[in-house]
Amino acid sequence: MDRVRLEPITWDRLGDLLAERVLDLKPEDGSPWPRIAFDGAPAARPGDLAERVAEALRVRGRPSLAIGTAGFLRPASLRLEYGHEDVDAYYDGWFDTGALWREVFGPLEPGGDGRVLPDLRDPLTDRSTRSPAVRLPPGGLLLLHGPFLLRHWFPFDLSAHVLLSPAALRRRTPEAEHWTLPAFQRYERETDPATTADVLIRADDPRHPAWNG
Numbered sequence: 030m031d032r033v034r035l036e037p038i039t040w041d042r043l044g045d046l047l048a049e050r051v052l053d054l055k056p057e058d059g060s061p062w063p064r065i066a067f068d069g070a071p072a073a074r075p076g077d078l079a080e081r082v083a084e085a086l087r088v089r090g091r092p093s094l095a096i097g098t099a100g101f102l103r104p105a106s107l108r109l110e111y112g113h114e115d116v117d118a119y120y121d122g123w124f125d126t127g128a129l130w131r132e133v134f135g136p137l138e139p140g141g142d143g144r145v146l147p148d149l150r151d152p153l154t155d156r157s158t159r160s161p162a163v164r165l166p167p168g169g170l171l172l173l174h175g176p177f178l179l180r181h182w183f184p185f186d187l188s189a190h191v192l193l194s195p196a197a198l199r200r201r202t203p204e205a206e207h208w209t210l211p212a213f214q215r216y217e218r219e220t221d222p223a224t225t226a227d228v229l230i231r232a233d234d235p236r237h238p239a240w241n242g
Contacts, residue, residue, distance in 0.1 A: 033223070033224070033229060033241050034241065035229070035231055035239035035240060035241055036239055036240060036241075036242055037237060037238075037239050038238055038239060038240050039238075040077075040078070040081060040238060041081070043078070043081070043230065043238060043240060044078065044081030044082050044084065044085045045085050047078075047082045047085070047189065047228065048082050048085035048086045048089060048091075050187070050228075051063055051065055051082070051086075051170060051187055052086075052089065052091060054170075054186050054187060055186075056184075056186045057186070058138070058139055058184065059139045060137055060138060060139050060141070060184075061139075061143075061167035061168060062137040062141075062143060062165055062167065062168075062169055062170065062171060063170045063171070063186045063187070064134070064137060064170075064171045064173065064183070064184060064185050064186050065079075065082075065170060065171065065172050065173070065185065065186065065187050065188070065189070066173055066174075066178045066179065066183065066185040066187070066188040066189065066226075067079040067082075067172060067173065067174035067175075067178075067189050067191070068174075068175070068176070068177075068178040068179050068188060068189065068190045068191070068222055068226060069174075069176065069190060069191030069192070069193075070176050070193060070198055070202070070213050071099075071176065071202070071206075072193060072197075072198055072201040072202045073191040073192070073193050073198075073201075073232055074191070074232075074235075075174040075175065075176075075189075075191045076095070076097050076174040076175075078174070078189070078191060078230070079095040079097075079172040079173075079174040080095055082095075082172060083095045083172055086170060091169070091170065092165065092166055092168070092169035092170070093165075093169055093170040093171070093172055094145060094147065094163055094165050094169065094170070094171055094172065095172040095173075095174065096133060096145070096147055096148070096171065096172070096173050096174070097148075097173075097174050097175055098124050098129065098173065098174070098175030098176070098178070099152050099175060100147065100148025100149060100150065100151075100152070100158065101124055101125045101128050101129050101132075101133075101148065101149050101150065102123055102124060102125065102150050102152050102155075103122060103123060103124070103125045103150075104150070104155060105155045107122065108122055108123045114208040116208065116209065116211045116215075119209055119212050120177065120212040120215055120216070124175070124177070125149065125150075126181050128146075128149050129173075129181075129183070130183075132145065132146035132149065132162075133145050133146065133171065133173065134183060134184060136162075137165070137171060138184075142164075143164050143165045143166065143167065143169070144162040144163070144164050144165075145162060145163055145164075145165055145171065146160065146162050146163075147160050147162075147163050148160050173185075176213070176216070177212075177216055177220075179220050179222050179225050179226060180216065180219065180220045187227050187228070188225070188226040188227050188228070189226055189227065189228035189229075189230060190222040190223060190225070190226035190228070190229055190230070191230045191232050192222070192223055192229060192230065192231045192232065193231075193232060193233060194231075194233050195210075195214070196233075197232075197233040197234075198210065198213060201235075228240065228241065229241045
């Protein structure tokens with residue numbers, strides 16, 4: 030990370046440049062739907078960046094669908110089996126990766142029908158959202174955002190990681206969620222998203238991001 034050169038940029042400019050970058054992205058597996066990751070802890074707000082890119086794509090005439098993994102939590106009875114603050118469970122078992130493969134990535138494989146489920150479970154009520162599938166036309170882009178995305182071998186065609194230093198992560202994470210911080214330390218050790226991702230954005234100061242271009 031220390032060897033990565035980062036340049037100051039505004040969020041609006043970053044959204045525009047990322048949109049331009051993915052316009053001509055061709056999936057290596059032949060899928061007509063490019064799949065983009067916006068990876069980062071909740072405190073880093075990767076979903077905000079995904080929405081900026083979605084808007085920048087819209088004004089360029091390209092459809093996209095931004096989906097958050099918070100809508101694909103496993104039922105509370107499973108994710109809280111070992112208590113409300115179990116770090117290993119949060120890291121390994123809170124997010125329903127099977128449903129993401131089945132309902133999001135499966136329909137976007139070569140030969141798929143493009144009908145993607147935007148969410149599965151309401152994180153507040155723990156009930157099924159019963160949302161209808163959304164058909165993403167060929168050429169439309171999936172913009173998936175959430176934490177720990179780069180450790181599951183999801184078939185992303187481009188990945189962006191929104192990085193916070195340990196101090197900034199602690200500062201911007203609500204105190205009631207500080208118990209999750211060791212999970213992000215483990216993610217840094219095991220996956221090293223700062224060097225694994227194609228695009229790195231540092232957002233310690235949310236007003237003044239920087240990126241590796």
